[in-house]
Amino acid sequence: MxxxxxxxxxxxxxxxxxxxxxxxxxxxxxxxxxxxxxxxxxxxxxxxxxxxxxxxxxxxxxxxxxxxxxxxxxxxxxxxxxxxxxxxxxxxxxxxxxxxxxxxxxxxxxxxxxxxxxxxxxxxxxxxxxxxxxxxxxxxxxxxxxxxxxxxxxxxxxxxxxxxxxxxxxxxxxxxxxxNSMDKIDPDLKLLTVKPGLQNSYTTIFAKLQNPTATIMNKLAVNAKITKKGSKEVLYETKSNSLSVAPNTNFNYPIDLKKQKIQPGEYTVTIDATKTETGQKWHLAKNFTIQSDAVKKINKEAIIKKEPINYLPYMIVVGIVLVVVILFLSYKLMRQQNKGR
The missing domain is CATH 2.60.40.10 (Immunoglobulins)
Incomplete structure (x- = not known):
């Protein structure tokens, strides 16, 4: 390529x-x-x-x-x-x-x-x-x-x-x-939309962040988390430091799903951002829904991490079957010995 x-x-x-x-x-x-x-x-x-x-x-x-x-x-x-x-x-x-x-x-x-x-x-x-x-x-x-x-x-x-x-x-x-003037403007940060997609063939959730002000945001630290809606358990998290955002622009901030398939359901994305030069902070959150039809094509084209097969449950079942078979054969053998006496 x-x-x-x-x-x-x-x-x-x-x-x-x-x-x-x-x-x-x-x-x-x-x-x-x-x-x-x-x-x-x-x-x-x-x-x-x-x-x-x-x-x-x-x-x-x-x-x-x-x-x-x-x-x-x-x-x-x-x-x-x-x-x-x-x-x-x-x-x-x-x-x-x-x-x-x-x-x-x-x-x-x-x-x-x-x-x-x-x-x-x-x-x-x-x-x-x-x-x-x-x-x-x-x-x-x-x-x-x-x-x-x-x-x-x-x-x-x-x-x-x-x-x-x-x-x-x-x-x-x-x-x-x-x-027109040298007057400074306070920057702002907004969370517009959230959607699933691919980045470099890997499953990703994109949070569209916007700087709606006519000033540059330098040295922006971002911590993005994804949870199930109504849950506090963090499923995915991405951190970045020293981002720069041009005036009056938006961009899709990628949250990596660690090579896992995108699962349909209702989720919440939470963005905590800090402008490290001034200490200005933003706490942004948005609920979003992932439809099953929307992620079929994405998952099909994505590079997905193959999870190792857990053989333990199978080994336990096989072990139980072997124990049952041994006990049954032992029982039959004992009955035959008793009849021969």
């Missing part, structure tokens, strides 16, 4: 705590190109390598990135303006070109920064500044609008490591953070 593996080159400074694990590169990647932000004179924090912009409503600006093709061949690149998402690992993700926005999101970066997609062809050794037009929302907003400019070589997916089935794909992200 051919797996696509994103390897974002760790050759630049990390985006500060507000973005988490995304990195920005200004050196050449293994694919022979480099990307960097042309930091504008209206930048808020000139010490960072992403666009950190504090602008007025309706204000219009141009921003640009610097793209260099250091390979020996002409190459084509795709530059997408993406909204910040949150993946199931609790990591802020800038690579998703299309995903359903959260209902709490009033604005989206790829509608404020245009064009949404650009295709750039560069000869060997050629460099170019790629421009984007930014128009702030008409109305004043609180918090931040977050996303990034994702740059990838067009034919990157066709590269294959010799002797392996792994395809390597290199990509760069230049973050974009928009604000």
């Amino acid at each position: 051919k797996n696509t593996k994103f390897i974002v080159s760790i050759v630049s400074c990390l985006l500060l705590a507000f973005v988490g694990r995304v990195v920005f590169a200004d050196e050449t990647s293994a694919d022979g190109y480099s990307v960097s932000a042309n930091i504008p004179d209206f930048q808020t924090d000139t010490n960072v390598s992403y666009f950190d912009l504090l602008l007025e409503p309706k204000e219009q600006k141009e921003i640009s990135i610097h793209l260099v093709n250091n390979s020996k061949e002409t190459a084509t690149f795709i530059a997408d303006v993406n909204n910040a998402a949150t993946n199931s690992n609790g990591v802020i993700d800038y690579s998703k070109t299309n995903f359903e926005k959260d209902r709490s999101a009033k604005y989206e970066l790829n509608k404020l920064v245009t064009p949404k997609t650009q295709e750039i062809t560069l000869a060997s050794g050629e460099a170019k500044d790629v421009a984007f037009q930014l128009k702030m929302p008409d109305e004043n907003f609180k918090g931040i609008i977050l996303g990034g400019i994702h740059v990838e070589k067009k034919d990157a997916a066709s590269k294959k490591l010799e002797g392996t089935g792994i395809r390597n794909k290199y990509a760069y992200v230049i973050g974009v953070k928009l604000q």
Whole structure:
């Protein structure tokens, strides 16, 4: 099986705590190109390598990135303006070109920064500044609008490591953070839905968590438990530390069922979460029902742990039968001996 593996080159400074694990590169990647932000004179924090912009409503600006093709061949690149998402690992993700926005999101970066997609062809050794037009929302907003400019070589997916089935794909992200003010917003966390499914072919319960606020939640610790409805006995439990959740996004938090089949019934999921930086806590709970029809297909496709056969009950039954047979034969033998006398 051919797996696509994103390897974002760790050759630049990390985006500060507000973005988490995304990195920005200004050196050449293994694919022979480099990307960097042309930091504008209206930048808020000139010490960072992403666009950190504090602008007025309706204000219009141009921003640009610097793209260099250091390979020996002409190459084509795709530059997408993406909204910040949150993946199931609790990591802020800038690579998703299309995903359903959260209902709490009033604005989206790829509608404020245009064009949404650009295709750039560069000869060997050629460099170019790629421009984007930014128009702030008409109305004043609180918090931040977050996303990034994702740059990838067009034919990157066709590269294959010799002797392996792994395809390597290199990509760069230049973050974009928009604000009208520096006022801080208190984060919030909500539990929207719960449903069974598969993650990497393993049975999983997905608890959809939402950050409905226009701020990033960093260093979020989550403890999720599943019990039978009305019971305190914990059937399954998953813990995570240092999750990051993008503003106005939701994600499916996976609760591992330990390779066991999903059983129909009525359950309760309980989420205890703590923002370790501030000590802010959330206690969330939701009842949910798993229908038998819904899990048949899931269990059929899942990798299920085969439980070892417990032979003890069978051994006990066989032992009892043997004892009965021996006693019966002994009884018959004794009767025959008594008759012969």
